[in-house]
Amino acid sequence: THIILVTLPETTPVSQAAALQEDLRRAHIEPHAWVVNKSILASHTHDPVLLARLQGERQQMARIEGGLAKRTFVIPWTAKAPIGLDGLAQLLQT
Numbered sequence: 001t002h003i004i005l006v007t008l009p010e011t012t013p014v015s016q017a018a019a020l021q022e023d024l025r026r027a028h029i030e031p032h033a034w035v036v037n038k039s040i041l042a043s044h045t046h047d048p049v050l051l052a053r054l055q056g057e058r059q060q061m062a063r064i065e066g067g068l069a070k071r072t073f074v075i076p077w078t079a080k081a082p083i084g085l086d087g088l089a090q091l092l093q094t
Contacts, residue, residue, distance in 0.1 A: 002032035
């Protein structure tokens, strides 16, 4: 069994996941990986309206990759939620 922390690339969710990780480590449970869900940065958008959000995501990704997580997997934001094996396979292609 592996523990995987899932978070959004925003300040509060990353801080909450980091606090949970600290609690788990105090119990001698090491999270295997972090999943960053709904990342606009990973969607490679160039929308000028989203520039501020992209900067915020960069800061949170730097926190996560800078020492919070040993392994990080990033799921890009999509307009349609991935459902079933076909939906998951599409995530692997992005």
